[in-house]
Amino acid sequence: MSQSNVLAIAELTADTCPPALHWPAYNRSDVVPGIAHIGVGGFHRAHQALYLDDYMARTGELNWGICGIGIRPADKGFLDTLARQHGLYTLTEKDDDVIRDRVIGSLTDVLFAPDDPQRVVDTLAQPGIRIISTTITEGGYLYDFEQQRFFHDHPDVQHDLSNREQPKTIYGYLWQALEARSKLGAGGAVTLLSCDNVPHNGDVFRKALLSFLEQADATLCDWVSSQVSFPNSMVDRITPAPGVADQQAVLKRHGVVDPCAVGAETFIQWVIEDNFKAGRPALEQVGVQFTSDVSPYETAKLRLLNGSHLMMGFIGYLAGYTRVDNAIKDPVILQLVEDYMTLDAAPTLTPIADMPLDAYQRQLIERFGNSKIADQQQRICSDGYAKLKNYLMPVLADVMAAGGDTSRLSLLFASFLKYLDGVNDAGEPMPIIEFNLSEAQREASSADRLSLLKVDALFGERPDDNRTRFLEDVASHLAGIRSRGAYVYLQRMMQGG
Numbered sequence: 001m002s003q004s005n006v007l008a009i010a011e012l013t014a015d016t017c018p019p020a021l022h023w024p025a026y027n028r029s030d031v032v033p034g035i036a037h038i039g040v041g042g043f044h045r046a047h048q049a050l051y052l053d054d055y056m057a058r059t060g061e062l063n064w065g066i067c068g069i070g071i072r073p074a075d076k077g078f079l080d081t082l083a084r085q086h087g088l089y090t091l092t093e094k095d096d097d098v099i100r101d102r103v104i105g106s107l108t109d110v111l112f113a114p115d116d117p118q119r120v121v122d123t124l125a126q127p128g129i130r131i132i133s134t135t136i137t138e139g140g141y142l143y144d145f146e147q148q149r150f151f152h153d154h155p156d157v158q159h160d161l162s163n164r165e166q167p168k169t170i171y172g173y174l175w176q177a178l179e180a181r182s183k184l185g186a187g188g189a190v191t192l193l194s195c196d197n198v199p200h201n202g203d204v205f206r207k208a209l210l211s212f213l214e215q216a217d218a219t220l221c222d223w224v225s226s227q228v229s230f231p232n233s234m235v236d237r238i239t240p241a242p243g244v245a246d247q248q249a250v251l252k253r254h255g256v257v258d259p260c261a262v263g264a265e266t267f268i269q270w271v272i273e274d275n276f277k278a279g280r281p282a283l284e285q286v287g288v289q290f291t292s293d294v295s296p297y298e299t300a301k302l303r304l305l306n307g308s309h310l311m312m313g314f315i316g317y318l319a320g321y322t323r324v325d326n327a328i329k330d331p332v333i334l335q336l337v338e339d340y341m342t343l344d345a346a347p348t349l350t351p352i353a354d355m356p357l358d359a360y361q362r363q364l365i366e367r368f369g370n371s372k373i374a375d376q377q378q379r380i381c382s383d384g385y386a387k388l389k390n391y392l393m394p395v396l397a398d399v400m401a402a403g404g405d406t407s408r409l410s411l412l413f414a415s416f417l418k419y420l421d422g423v424n425d426a427g428e429p430m431p432i433i434e435f436n437l438s439e440a441q442r443e444a445s446s447a448d449r450l451s452l453l454k455v456d457a458l459f460g461e462r463p464d465d466n467r468t469r470f471l472e473d474v475a476s477h478l479a480g481i482r483s484r485g486a487y488v489y490l491q492r493m494m495q496g497g
């Protein structure tokens with residue numbers, strides 16, 4: 001591609017967009033935002049923004065654009081770039097048979113909240129915004145998932161309670177926006193839609209927000225209880241951390257420079273409880289499933305997909321695999337994941353009429369093997385401590401209650417603890433991203449990793465016999481991994497040795 005043929009995505013128009021890049025099939029200048037979304041990371045751009053892009057193209061209903069908002073200081077650079085390109089970016093959907101590029105046009109505005117908090121509050125308060133959705137990861141809810149309570153004492157929460165003008169948490173922004181909306185009575189009604197991998201994400205969001213408001217301004221709680229809905233939802237699309245490879249591919253294929261390009265698998269799913277206080281787009285027209293109870297879908301997805309990711313994540317990373325597709329193609333790891341799904345997770349699930357679990361499990365193995373997305377082991381292991389608690393502890397509790405075999409689960413916990421050493425079987429450093437365990441905590445536990453599990457939320461002060469036995473199994477796996485290396489240890493275990 002010669003230099004003169006190269007275009008920045010910000011300069012593209014319907015006329016100059018290369019046809020193979022697929023410009024949005026609606027007039028972007030007519031789009032008005034009906035959704036404000038907090039957390040415009042790769043996942044949102046590959047998932048919800050795509051559904052709305054499809055929806056506006058299909059129906060011509062252009063009042064469901066998305067105003068994208070970021071509140072984390074670390075996101076400033078990215079959001080400024082996305083704002084400069086008018087919210088436009090390329091999405092590449094790919095698997096081993098297909099590579100599809102398109103320009104997504106559903107993000108109409110992009111705001112970095114700390115730059116102008118009042119503008120964000122005013123946006124969230126506009127009655128035309130009928131849905132406020134979020135992808136803020138588990139950490140963003142400031143919620144203790146085991147104790148099921150809000151982190152009242154978190155420094156950012158305390159900051160927001162006394163610095164109304166410059167909030168740090170999502171709750172600080174929502175407080176002011178909902179206060180303004182409450183002045184409109186029923187006219188201010190809104191749906192708060194969580195799109196995070198959190199069990200019962202809507203219920204958690206509701207509980208956390210109400211706990212915050214009880215401290216901030218308890219008089220708002222009644223209005224929120226009657227005029228704000230919090231549907232639970234299950235979201236799914238494997239989206240590796242975006243990187244230069246996606247950008248270079250778009251440049252190579254189309255001559256377009258896009259620093260916000262994102263790549264994802266072709267599979268996509270979104271199941272939402274149909275509980276919208278102020279109307280919703282008819283997203284069923286573009287494949288979204290609506291239901292009265294999302295729990296069976298959500299539990300199946302979290303335990304089978306996210307649980308398997310952890311099962312192969314730590315041990316595969318220790319074995320030296322940096323890509324998920326390579327790890328799952330190793331027969332020993334494949335067997336471990338299949339056994340986990342069929343013997344451990346599946347028996348804990350409720351059958352779902354329109355999502356047969358056998359087929360779902362087979363499809364997951366294929367999805368993990370997608371070599372075109374080249375998903376990162378580092379990504380699926382990141383924030384592992386919180387993910388173990390969220391996705392695996394519920395499986396472990398059910399397997400224990402049924403008196404089942406917990407050997408794979410104890411191996412998983414052991415591989416997580418070994419992973420925290422940050423060194424793989426070959427003695428090479430493994431970069432680790434842990435939001436819930438500080439460097440200091442990791443350092444302090446290096447001589448006794450099990451101490452990290454012996455906390456109230458996981459195994460309590462005085463675990464019962466089952467749990468004590470489980471911890472002994474973890475300790476024995478950990479010793480085995482340390483002496484033989486994770487891969488050899490796994491191999492022997494799978495051979496029954």
Ligand code: CS2
Binds near residue numbers: 306
């Ligand atoms: C992954 C998820 O990092 C993780 O926890 O398991 O991001 C996973 O790729 C998505 O939930 C897929 O929908």
